[in-house]
Amino acid sequence: ETGQGADFTNGHGQGTDMVIHESRKYGFARALTKTVASALAKKGRTESPWVHLNDVAGFIGPEGFRSREQLVRCCLEDIVMGKLHGLMIGLDVCSTLHMDVSLNDLGWCIDQIMPANPGYLMALPTRIDPMLGYLTTGYQDHVHIRETFGFKVDDRMWSFFQALGVIDAAGKPTQHFGDPAWVYLQYCRRKQDARPEAEIRAEAKVRIAEVRSRGVFIAEGFGESYSALQPSLAEHIQHIYDDAKISIWKELDDVFVSTIPNVVRLKTQSADREDYILHPVSGEHLSDDSKTLIQQLREQSQQSDTQIVISDGLNALAVTDGDQLMSLVRRLRKELVGSGFKVAPTNVIVEAGRVRAGYRIGEQLFGGRKGRFTTLHVIGERPGSGHHTLSIYMTVANGDVWGEVDKVDHNITKVVSGIAITALSPELGAIEAVKILRTM
Structure with missing residues (x-):
């Protein structure tokens, strides 16, 4: 799996065009294909390497792609490179929610891209991924693609659809199209379940409700055409999209910050929210004034080995929603103290803070000190999941490691995500985080 912009956003671009970096990965994939073929041949197997x-494409965000036109260009470039390398290349035509691409724009992108005939498209029940919180191809888009461009489903899968009774012999949708309860009934029948149809359908409704209660979308029915979402679901998805935009652009205000006990307020080098969104690196480093505050904090907390950091990230609403944040922080402190950690009494809050801002704080606080030191970075994440979720990034390192500039990074960090009053509860999130921390 790859995608243009990964090198650039991680600081490894070295001034080279993203397409060049991407093409090198395709060369690697071709070499890997040959390696797999060689391994098969040594075992006397004749099938083609899989x-x-x-x-x-588009997952990196606005630092790589600003518009729907740029996203289309990227997809077309990658399809061409993949085919020139002789690869089976497919796409996840996607967009992060902090890009300037709407739900309708994504449909437009798909229409521009499909004539180039990628090997496949990824898909989910709607255009929003409830786990990662980004826009992607929906199952309904595949129906649209078949209707508009005449593409086909793999013959074996199409036969399976017909066997299920959702597609008829002429290739048209039946009355069971868009009815997951009917598909569940067929599943049960294949398992020799002889219960009455009404009983199995009732069970299906319960199962579907259970899945939806966890924030996962299951589409039923359709809209004005077979390729359109059922109207109420389409409205719900649009609401999540709109809420995500608010979450991303929301800023921490003075009133909210004043409610945090023992707070030390920091800012990054981002000039404003737009700069923060478009230039992620600006949110990874502290302003000069904030560095001074951290130096003062270091001098005041020589007896502590653990610091809690709070940042707005890409979802400030996750931080400001009711008592969600402080419920998490209070339980974190209780669990940490109970496990022998010496937690600094201050709550460091960072405006326009990315995950790596927490590492820079750890460097200043703990660099060069003897012993092992810990940061727990609570940050708003995943706008577009339907929840205002927090994550806890946990990093443990010796003082000499913290003392090396940029040495501490994601590779020695563990994370608990999806923490919200509507998802993984703050109390359970704190317990899970400290449980993991004790193993680090």
Whole structure:
């Protein structure tokens, strides 16, 4: 799996065009294909090597792509490169919610891209991924693609659809199209379940409700055409999209910050929210004034080995929603103290803070000190999941490691995500985080 912009956003671009970096990965994939073929041949097997390239175009964000036109260009470039390398290349035509691409724009992108004939498209029940919180191809888009461009489903899968009774012999949708309860009934029948149809359908409704209660979308029915979402679901998805935009652009205000006990307020080098969104690196480093405050904090907290950091991230609403944040922080402190950690009494809050801002704080607080030191970075994340979720990034390192500039990074960090009053509860999130921390 790959995608243009990964090198750039991680600081490894070295001034080279993203397409060049991407093409090198395709060369690697081709070499890998040959390696797999060689391994098969040594075992006397004659089938073709099964290697395909999944291009997650658009996932990096606005630092790589600003518009729907740029996203289309990227997808077309990658399809061409993949085919020139002789690869099976498919796409996840996607967009992060802090890009300037709407739900309708994504449909437009798909229409521009499909004539180039990628090997496949990723898909989910709607255009929003409830786990990662980004826009992607929906199952309904596949129906639209078949209707508009004449593409086909793999013959074996199409036969399976017909066997299920959702597609008829002429290739048209039946009355069971868009009815997951009917599909569940067929599943049960294949398992020799002889219960009455009404009983199985009732069970299906319960199962579907259970899945939806966890924030996962299951589409039923359709809209004005077979390729359109059922109107109420379409409205719900639009609401989540709109809420995500608010979450991303929301800023921490003075009133909210004043409610945090023992707070030390920091800012990054981002000039404003737009700068923060478009230039992620600006949110990874502290302003000069904030560095001074951290130096003062270091001098005041020589007896502590653990610091809690709070940042707005890409979802400030996750931080400001009711008592969600402080419920998490209070339980974190209780669990940490109970496990022998010496937690600094201050709550460091960072405006326009990315995950790496927490590492920079750890460097200043703990660099060069003897012993092992811990940061727990509570940050708003995943706008577009339907929940205002927090994550806890936990990093443990010796003082000499913290003392090396940029040495501490994601590779020695563990995370608990999806913490919200509507998802993984703050109390359970804190317990899970400290449980993991004790193993680090």
